[in-house]
Amino acid sequence: MTRVAVNGAAGRMGRAVIETAADRDDVSVVVGFGTEAGEIRGVPVVTEDVAGALAEHDADVVVDFAVPEATLALAEACVETGVGLVVGTTGFDEDGLAALDSASESVPLLKATNFSRGIQVLQRTVREAVRALDDYDLELMESHHNGKIDAPSGTAKTLLEVVQSERDVEPVYGREGHAPRADDEIGVFARRAGDIRGEHELILAGNDEVLSLSHHAEDRAVFAAGALDAAAFLAGRGAGQYDFGEVVDSS
Ligand code: NAD
Numbered sequence: 001m002t003r004v005a006v007n008g009a010a011g012r013m014g015r016a017v018i019e020t021a022a023d024r025d026d027v028s029v030v031v032g033f034g035t036e037a038g039e040i041r042g043v044p045v046v047t048e049d050v051a052g053a054l055a056e057h058d059a060d061v062v063v064d065f066a067v068p069e070a071t072l073a074l075a076e077a078c079v080e081t082g083v084g085l086v087v088g089t090t091g092f093d094e095d096g097l098a099a100l101d102s103a104s105e106s107v108p109l110l111k112a113t114n115f116s117r118g119i120q121v122l123q124r125t126v127r128e129a130v131r132a133l134d135d136y137d138l139e140l141m142e143s144h145h146n147g148k149i150d151a152p153s154g155t156a157k158t159l160l161e162v163v164q165s166e167r168d169v170e171p172v173y174g175r176e177g178h179a180p181r182a183d184d185e186i187g188v189f190a191r192r193a194g195d196i197r198g199e200h201e202l203i204l205a206g207n208d209e210v211l212s213l214s215h216h217a218e219d220r221a222v223f224a225a226g227a228l229d230a231a232a233f234l235a236g237r238g239a240g241q242y243d244f245g246e247v248v249d250s251s
Pocket residue numbers: 007008009010011012013014033034035065066067069070087088089090091112113114115116147154223
């Protein structure tokens with residue numbers, strides 16, 4: 001049984017993680033961290049002395065869905081206590097990413113912009129499609145709920161990285177006015193409305209056809225389940241960076 005702490009416990013994803021874990025017997029959420037102390041489904045939520053709480057509750061791994069500043073403070077507490085870290089938060093700048101890299105020299109760390117298995121397979125499919133259809137026009141779209149802070153989504157950025165690892169294209173974020181398309185560009189569009197859980201689509205167009213590769217999450221439980229799978233995978237491992245693809249391939 002992996003003992004899990006949840007950062008951002010009162011948020012949309014934090015609550016989904018606590019609820020999803022309650023139905024599983026391989027993981028148990030022992031403590032949560034947030035901006036207000038309290039209790040969620042019997043899990044105590046604390047606001048300070050994160051390192052002390054990790055030790056007190058004997059946590060193996062923290063699952064983090066919060067905001068970048070909170071994740072970075074948490075990473076320091078994980079290094080101090082030797083607790084593994086699963087990072088689901090998105091929107092880090094270069095310095096933030098470097099700080100997580102350096103934390104992974106001391107503790108096991110698994111960061112993914114998307115913990116759904118379908119998106120993991122989508123990344124592989126996108127790579128193959130871009131490689132095979134090497135002169136088709138590419139356009140990337142994503143839609144999320146109206147409370148999402150960062151844009152484009154971390155998942156869209158990951159998909160863009162996959163595309164760019166295969167082809168030299170420059171992202172153009174939205175278009176307005178006189179904006180003819182260049183051959184080496186990829187349009188990237190972010191929509192924000194309602195409570196959309198997450199939709200991503202890459203289209204590849206050329207040669208009188210359009211290939212559309214898309215994914216939509218129906219419930220936050222899909223990300224929660226993937227993050228908990230990552231936590232169980234990380235428990236007991238040595239320091240270093242791990243990939244969600246390894247988790248998917250191992251189960
Ligand atoms: P949310 O706004 O509903 O929740 C964020 C929570 O973090 C809030 O409860 C907030 O109070 C808390 N928080 C803020 N400062 C804190 C601090 N110092 N310490 C602890 N908690 C603090 O957002 P959300 O929809 O749950 O998303 C959270 C993050 O997860 C975002 O970056 C989002 O993009 C990302 N996300 C990732 C995946 C994935 O699969 N990787 C899936 C969904 C969302």
